[in-house]
Amino acid sequence: MEGLSVKKSTLLGLWSFQFLTFMRRGVFYSFMYIYLFSLMGNVTTTAALGTLTMLMSAVGQNLLWGKISDRCRLRAKLVVVGEVVAGFTYIVVFFTHKFFIDAESNVAAGLALIVGLAVLEFFWSMSDVGWAALVTDITTPETRGGFIGAINFVMSIGRMTGIIMAGYLYEAGLGFRHGTIFYMVAAMLLIGAIIMWFVSRSIKPSTTLTFRDSAKTEKSDLASDFKAVSHSSIANERVFVWFLTSLTIIVLGAASVNQIFPLFLRLNDGLHASDLEVSFILSAWTLGGMTASLVAGRLADKLGRTTVILGGLLMAAATPLFYGMAPNVVFMAIIYGINGIAFMALQTAGFALAGDIIPEHRRGRLLSRYNTVMALSWGPAGLLIGGPIADIQTMVLGASAHPAYINAFVASSALILLGTLVFFATVKRPIQKIP
DSSP states (O other): OTTOOSOHHHHHHHHHHHHHHHHHHHHHHTTHHHHHHHHHOSHHHHTHHHHHHHHHHHHHIIIIIHHHHHHHTOSHHHHHHHHHHHHHHHHHHHHHHHHHHHTTOHHHHHHHHHHHHHHHHHHHHHHHHHHHHHHHHTOOTTTHHHHHHHHHHHHHHHHHHHHHHHHHHOGGGHHHHSSHHHHHHHHHHHHHHHHHHHHHHHOOHHHHOHHHHHTTSTTOOHHHHHHTTOSSHHHHHHHHHHHHHHHHHHHHHHHTTTTHHHHHHHOTTTTOOOHHHHHHHHHHHHHHHHHHHHHHHHHHHHHOHHHHHHHHHHHHHHGGGGGGGOOSHHHHHHHHHHHHHHHHHHHHHHHHHHHHHSOGGGHHHHHHHHHHHHGGGGTHHIIIIIHHHHHIIIIISOOOHHHHHHHHHHHHHHHHHHHHHHHIIIIITTOSOOO
8 A cells, every 4th residue: 555664565565454453343332232132131230341442442542551561662572462362251151150050140240251252351452552553653643534545445354254254153142151152252352462473573663653754754744734733732632532422422422332232123013123133234234344444544544534434423423313214125225234334434534534633643642542532332332322212211211112223323423513502513523624
């Protein structure tokens, strides 16, 4: 890819790693919440999985791994260690959960999954920090949007592949109970670690600092570009804080229904979707994201990051309102696919914007904060917002699940719209043009 200081073989390694990473996530998490719900019995408790894993990830990234990344200039090596630790820990978590399943204690088995995966995430989060800093290191503001878009496209293919595989592997929970899914994701993690080990050998310190080196070339007008954002690194960080503030509201709103949506698809008075139909709808989200990744990255480089982000936010706020109107699986897949376009446009342009604003010497630490905000989608939104909205209506007010879930979708749209207004007022207006 033009403008990157990496070999083609290294670029292929990065793409392969990202493909495996999101194929694994598609295989493991597409049905994990449905499986946990079958063990735990309510939405709020089920959402605790994402909440605890997010908190442990945030603690690891912000208190430890981000600082190590900046001080020791470790990027790919952090990814390697994180993937290896996660691979072995998955197996330990499986056997712990299986012990309680055999003892016919489903709630304890669910808690074992939640706690075990949360502990795993503390160490695994070093991989997230290393990856984010590495991607920012090897790109320049002129190429960052396009590169991230290409990486997200590969990521989307991997995720869709994993979701399709999950539709066959889940088997009404047997894929988790028998360990098939656990063994498969552990193997993917170890393969990914091997790939990144070779990548770490091909990327030298002198070739990873393209952000700094580019300032020495005639092609770079980085200094003048940043005047459109701010006149100092302090001002950049101030914009970054407001960006994270608006993004927090947006992610909480968008992700508050992540655990509810698969359950909504299975309702008898709704679509009553089968495992493969659920897999099809979730794959449509990824397919929409694949399309958006390539287009959004290029548009972010040409039209500006904030313009693309705003377009994605408007779509993200509108689509949940249509979930309850879907008459069939195909219509739902189309709507959810548009939601995928919105989220991937936000993720692609948002990461590029973060990379533009963050000073180089604080990349590890500030990208850890960005990762923490994005990780709110794992569960806190469902635990604090979506889960209680659904459970209060069904368990306290006596409403049926179908209208209760639809009300949660409306609340999701309202929060996204609020975050959009904050973003427009505090980030879009100060930044008239981002390179």
